[in-house]
Amino acid sequence: MSRTIEITILSAENLQENKKAIKGNTFVTVQCDGSNNELSTTKLDSGGGSYPTWNEKLVIDVPLHARFITIEVKYKTRGSSSSVGMARIPISDFIGGYVNENQLQFLSYRLWDNRVRRNGVVNISTKVKLSQQNSCSNSILSTVNGVPVTGIPVAGNGSTRVVTGIPAIWLNYQRNI
Amino acid sequence: MGNCCSDYAGARTAIGGTAGSLLNQTNDAVDNFFKSRGYQGLFSQIELSFSASGLRDRDVLSKSDPIMVLYAKGKNGALEEIGRTEVVLNSLNPTWITKQTLTYHFEVVQVLVFRVYDVDTQFHNADVKILKLEEQQFLGEATCALSEIITKSDGSLTLDLLRQDSIRSGDSQKCGKLKVHAEECVGSKTTVELILRCSDLEYRDLFSKSESPLIIECYNFNTNGKHDLLGKVQTSLVELEKLYSGGQGENLFLSASVGHDSQTKVLKSRLFVDKFSENIQYTFLDYLAGGFELNFMVAIDFTVRLCPVCLREHLWIPQNVIPEDAIQFYALTSSCLPASNGNSRLPDSLHYIDPSGRPNAYQRAIVEVGEVLQFYDSDKRFPTWGFGARPIDGPVSHCFNLNGSSNYCEVEGIQGIMMAYASALLNVSLAGPTLFGPVINNAALIASQSVANGGRKYFVLLIITDGVVTDLQETKDALVKASDLPLSILIVGVGGADFKEMEILDADKGDRLESSSGRVASRDIVQFVPFRDVQSRWGNFSSASTSSRITYSIFSLHAEQKYPAKSLVM
Numbered sequence: 001m002s003r004t005i006e007i008t009i010l011s012a013e014n015l016q017e018n019k020k021a022i023k024g025n026t027f028v029t030v031q032c033d034g035s036n037n038e039l040s041t042t043k044l045d046s047g048g049g050s051y052p053t054w055n056e057k058l059v060i061d062v063p064l065h066a067r068f069i070t071i072e073v074k075y076k077t078r079g080s081s082s083s084v085g086m087a088r089i090p091i092s093d094f095i096g097g098y099v100n101e102n103q104l105q106f107l108s109y110r111l112w113d114n115r116v117r118r119n120g121v122v123n124i125s126t127k128v129k130l131s132q133q134n135s136c137s138n139s140i141l142s143t144v145n146g147v148p149v150t151g152i153p154v155a156g157n158g159s160t161r162v163v164t165g166i167p168a169i170w171l172n173y174q175r176n177i
Numbered sequence: 178m179g180n181c182c183s184d185y186a187g188a189r190t191a192i193g194g195t196a197g198s199l200l201n202q203t204n205d206a207v208d209n210f211f212k213s214r215g216y217q218g219l220f221s222q223i224e225l226s227f228s229a230s231g232l233r234d235r236d237v238l239s240k241s242d243p244i245m246v247l248y249a250k251g252k253n254g255a256l257e258e259i260g261r262t263e264v265v266l267n268s269l270n271p272t273w274i275t276k277q278t279l280t281y282h283f284e285v286v287q288v289l290v291f292r293v294y295d296v297d298t299q300f301h302n303a304d305v306k307i308l309k310l311e312e313q314q315f316l317g318e319a320t321c322a323l324s325e326i327i328t329k330s331d332g333s334l335t336l337d338l339l340r341q342d343s344i345r346s347g348d349s350q351k352c353g354k355l356k357v358h359a360e361e362c363v364g365s366k367t368t369v370e371l372i373l374r375c376s377d378l379e380y381r382d383l384f385s386k387s388e389s390p391l392i393i394e395c396y397n398f399n400t401n402g403k404h405d406l407l408g409k410v411q412t413s414l415v416e417l418e419k420l421y422s423g424g425q426g427e428n429l430f431l432s433a434s435v436g437h438d439s440q441t442k443v444l445k446s447r448l449f450v451d452k453f454s455e456n457i458q459y460t461f462l463d464y465l466a467g468g469f470e471l472n473f474m475v476a477i478d479f480t481v482r483l484c485p486v487c488l489r490e491h492l493w494i495p496q497n498v499i500p501e502d503a504i505q506f507y508a509l510t511s512s513c514l515p516a517s518n519g520n521s522r523l524p525d526s527l528h529y530i531d532p533s534g535r536p537n538a539y540q541r542a543i544v545e546v547g548e549v550l551q552f553y554d555s556d557k558r559f560p561t562w563g564f565g566a567r568p569i570d571g572p573v574s575h576c577f578n579l580n581g582s583s584n585y586c587e588v589e590g591i592q593g594i595m596m597a598y599a600s601a602l603l604n605v606s607l608a609g610p611t612l613f614g615p616v617i618n619n620a621a622l623i624a625s626q627s628v629a630n631g632g633r634k635y636f637v638l639l640i641i642t643d644g645v646v647t648d649l650q651e652t653k654d655a656l657v658k659a660s661d662l663p664l665s666i667l668i669v670g671v672g673g674a675d676f677k678e679m680e681i682l683d684a685d686k687g688d689r690l691e692s693s694s695g696r697v698a699s700r701d702i703v704q705f706v707p708f709r710d711v712q713s714r715w716g717n718f719s720s721a722s723t724s725s726r727i728t729y730s731i732f733s734l735h736a737e738q739k740y741p742a743k744s745l746v747m
Contacts, residue, residue, distance in 0.1 A: 099625065106661070106699065109695050110695040
């Protein structure tokens with residue numbers, strides 16, 4: 001039970017490492033929670049510096065129960081790679097919003113580094129591949145009285161409440177796994 | 178490491194190309210720069226041309242010899258002559274050759290008055306500039322706003338020429354028709370796109386000051402903001418075009434001070450023009466000509482504020498007393514600080530409806546913004562909400578239709594807004610708290626439905642509030658979500674509250690709004706204006722900065738090719 005989402009990793013802005021501009025060799029990984037840790041990776045941008053451009057489309061199967069897609073920008077050094085910043089994107093941001101999910105949407109997200117400090121912005125576009133099954137399930141996502149709500153629905157007893165925001169300490173917790 | 182920089186983000190961000198970048202790649206900093214600034218320096222110049230039909234025949238032996246005089250009508254009603262056409266001899270249906278050029282100002286209602294005269298035969302050879310109009314036969318007059326002309330799909334407006342009947346006072350007689358055609362001057366929407374390339378740049382640690390005027394400078398970017406000048410070229414657009422045409426480069430130079438003298442050192446480094454392209458930009462007026470409309474929306478604050486002394490609501494507050502002064506004032510009189518809006522029946526309430534007709538702050542804000550925007554909406558039906566009030570026998574509503582209906586939110590014209598507002602004051606109780614999220618979500622929903630239906634509307638939501646917003650994070654979330662939609666928001670603060678948090682929403686200082694999920698706003702859609710600043714200057718809300726924000730918001734939305742202009746301009 002899943003839907004297919006096309007995520008195009010467009011570019012990033014103002015990437016830094018130790019308060020200095022990243023010189024290059026950056027790439028992006030995309031992972032969806034509940035997808036058995038399946039990782040999608042872009043090519044390397046070697047010349048873009050702190051403003052890299054990838055323009056690479058990744059096709060991801062997202063389980064219906066999934067809540068987040070994690071986008072991480074990394075840079076490659078000799079024989080290893082390090083994290084520049086991470087964005088954890090609620091799936092509700094591009095499903096159930098004002099725009100039909102099968103329509104191309106351009107989104108930008110703040111990146112947070114390992115110390116939970118702001119570190120640039122990543123720009124993406126998303127498009128959901130619709131199927132008959134997806135059409136039925138979309139209607140229950142993230143609306144309160146017909147108005148789209150930013151956040152994650154809270155399960156149980158027909159509640160219309162949603163959780164907004166992401167706990168900051170969760171990022172470090174996820175990092176340590 | 179960038180090789181160009183600007184004042185974007187305090188000169189700490191490169192906005193040019195980077196080493197090794199391909200020509201077809203874009204730099205997001207550049208994109209953001211242009212999204213937020215637009216093509217600055219472009220001022221819309223409108224060329225008006227005129228023709229008439231069915232003019233009165235004032236001559237006995239021949240037809241009339243008409244001339245048309247164009248006036249601008251000031252706020253005080255005074256007429257300022259802009260220009261005159263030539264005299265067309267012997268014609269009741271003239272087409273004047275002379276055109277008049279005006280500067281278009283979105284932020285004001287530019288009232289134009291057109292007067293047509295029959296020039297007496299004895300003045301046919303006289304210079305029209307010195308022609309005394311009082312010695313000519315008056316044929317008729319017409320009045321309209323410039324925005325009424327430019328919002329027509331064909332750019333033409335036909336007006337009745339009216340003449341006051343001297344016998345029957347108060348009656349106007351139709352004396353023909355005047356057709357006015359508006360066209361934006363090509364020169365005012367032309368830009369030049371350049372791609373520059375350098376060769377053999379020399380890295381220098383020492384910054385060299387220059388005494389000569391600089392047109393193009395090349396720097397080595399440093400993150401500390403202290404950039405190193407590598408070389409410069411003093412040139413002009415014409416010279417750059419020549420360089421491009423000839424495929425040649427021009428040497429950079431540096432100026433150095435030697436004692437009391439200044440020497441110019443020609444460097445080996447060179448500047449090339451890889452691209453020189455003169456382009457016609459789609460302007461705001463092009464979108465209007467393509468059928469694009471601006472739809473005015475209003476949301477009015479019906480809250481009260483708790484007294485900081487006793488934490489209870491009070492009925493009224495003097496309009497000219499700011500909170501800090503009020504605490505001291507009422508402490509001396511052993512009274513508490515009253516609520517902000519207060520009972521609308523009391524004279525010092527911000528919502529007081531003066532029987533003499535003098536508008537309150539809310540009414541004035543509505544009129545001053547609405548009377549400009551109404552011209553850009555063909556049906557003139559405006560969604561209008563209130564927030565923070567308690568309807569009769571109901572809970573507090575943070576978004577209710579001002580017309581009292583439960584089914585639809587639109588009212589007819591600016592007068593409809595005023596009537597709905599006055600009626601609502603009699604039918605709801607002021608309550609609280611102040612929440613912006615629900616009204617922004619409603620406005621965004623309307624905008625999204627318009628997009629889904631292929632509508633050509635851009636919505637402008639006016640929020641008039643007296644207090645500090647309570648749901649700041651929810652408001653940010655709503656704004657970020659709405660930033661992809663054809664919507665701009667103007668927040669007007671009335672009364673004496675501290676509006677510092679409003680300035681957070683107005684991202685003028687460069688920080689883009691972020692939602693609680695980390696999503697960054699696609700563009701800046703909020704403008705905040707405190708009413709007291711406008712009052713003290715006797716100015717308009719629809720200032721140049723406000724109008725530029727709205728028009729640039731349209732550009733930034735369309736710049737992403739979500740709503741390409743080419744599909745609108747036929």
